[in-house]
Amino acid sequence: MDITMYDVIILGSGPAGLTAALYAGRANKNAIVLGGAKLGGQMSEIAKLENYPGWTGDGMGLAEFMKKQAESFGAKIVPVSAKSVDGDAESGFNVLGDDGKNYVGKTVIFATGASPRKLEIEGAKELVGRGVSYCATCDGFFYYGKDVMVMGGGNAALNDALYLADVAKSVKIVYRKGSFFRAEEVLRNRIAERKNIECLFNTDLKKVAAVPGSDKLVVTTLDGKEIETDGLFVAIGHEANTDYLDEGVKRDGMGRLMPSELPAGTFVAGDVHSNIKMQIATAVGTGCTAAMEAIAYLNSKE
Numbered sequence: 001m002d003i004t005m006y007d008v009i010i011l012g013s014g015p016a017g018l019t020a021a022l023y024a025g026r027a028n029k030n031a032i033v034l035g036g037a038k039l040g041g042q043m044s045e046i047a048k049l050e051n052y053p054g055w056t057g058d059g060m061g062l063a064e065f066m067k068k069q070a071e072s073f074g075a076k077i078v079p080v081s082a083k084s085v086d087g088d089a090e091s092g093f094n095v096l097g098d099d100g101k102n103y104v105g106k107t108v109i110f111a112t113g114a115s116p117r118k119l120e121i122e123g124a125k126e127l128v129g130r131g132v133s134y135c136a137t138c139d140g141f142f143y144y145g146k147d148v149m150v151m152g153g154g155n156a157a158l159n160d161a162l163y164l165a166d167v168a169k170s171v172k173i174v175y176r177k178g179s180f181f182r183a184e185e186v187l188r189n190r191i192a193e194r195k196n197i198e199c200l201f202n203t204d205l206k207k208v209a210a211v212p213g214s215d216k217l218v219v220t221t222l223d224g225k226e227i228e229t230d231g232l233f234v235a236i237g238h239e240a241n242t243d244y245l246d247e248g249v250k251r252d253g254m255g256r257l258m259p260s261e262l263p264a265g266t267f268v269a270g271d272v273h274s275n276i277k278m279q280i281a282t283a284v285g286t287g288c289t290a291a292m293e294a295i296a297y298l299n300s301k302e
Contacts, residue, residue: 006032008294009095009105011082012241014041015280016270017111018066018077019287020294025073027295032105033070033077034097039063041113042238042271043280047137047163052280062280082112082244089265106301107265107294110245110257111287114238114271114278119151122207124234131217132208132232136160143168143231149219151205152235153180158187160235161197171197172229174221176204208232240272267294 008024010017013035024031038044040063049055055062067077080097085108087094095103116134124132133139140163148168150161153175165171178201180188191197208219211228219227240255250261256274269290270283
């Protein structure tokens with residue numbers, strides 16, 4: 001049975017992976033994107049993009065546009081996730097997909113992004129999908145006219161709160177610090193202008209529980225105060241998606257990959273890349289860089 005040897009295997013179909021696929025395709029390299037079940041990664045969950053130059057639609061629209069553009073230059077994009085990666089640049093890299101197939105490539109670009117950090121308090125794990133959510137744009141419509149809470153204080157949390165304020169009756173933002181110092185000023189100003197958003201600073205949560213006989217939740221703060229809400233949306237940061245790699249691959253303190261520490265023939269882009277801001281613009285930039293480095297590496301072997 002013949003096995004296709006790809007020039008470039010790209011893991012992840014977010015903006016970094018799709019950009020890398022576009023550049024690899026334009027360089028006439030045989031490229032495949034193992035994009036996972038959700039095209040676009042975190043970008044696909046953004047209801048309205050305001051800070052990516054040249055695009056004013058939603059994140060999924062941009063993901064679909066990027067996919068078509070990459071495919072127009074020959075890149076193949078499949079809804080498969082990597083389960084493991086082994087091999088080397090000399091014999092070829094072997095990527096086992098969750099479809100049971102083995103994909104072989106001369107180079108690999110890691111662009112698997114990051115996932116929301118889970119809330120590690122009593123009751124949170126058990127109530128996911130039953131009042132606790134990590135995606136406001138996915139689940140927000142369930143809370144039309146209801147009272148909800150957002151936990152976090154960065155751009156993601158404030159964007160979630162603003163989105164939810166358009167559908168929910170009220171939104172409480174719970175943040176353990178005294179101000180939203182990590183968030184952009186434009187978002188802080190918008191939060192301040194919304195009459196149905198209340199900010200609870202210097203507040204952290206101890207546990208969350210379902211209210212017997214209803215669909216409501218009760219959250220308990222560290223100081224023992226109980227607050228009733230219909231839904232709790234969590235936006236407390238992200239963790240790099242690198243579980244498919246063995247422990248021999250070095251990571252930084254946040255679990256992200258460091259380009260200088262990667263084996264020959266492998267490259268990294270997007271939110272899984274160490275020391276970059278988690279933005280679509282930076283993901284696109286590192287996707288371009290990773291692809292150009294992979295192309296140069298392949299050309300040097302010809």
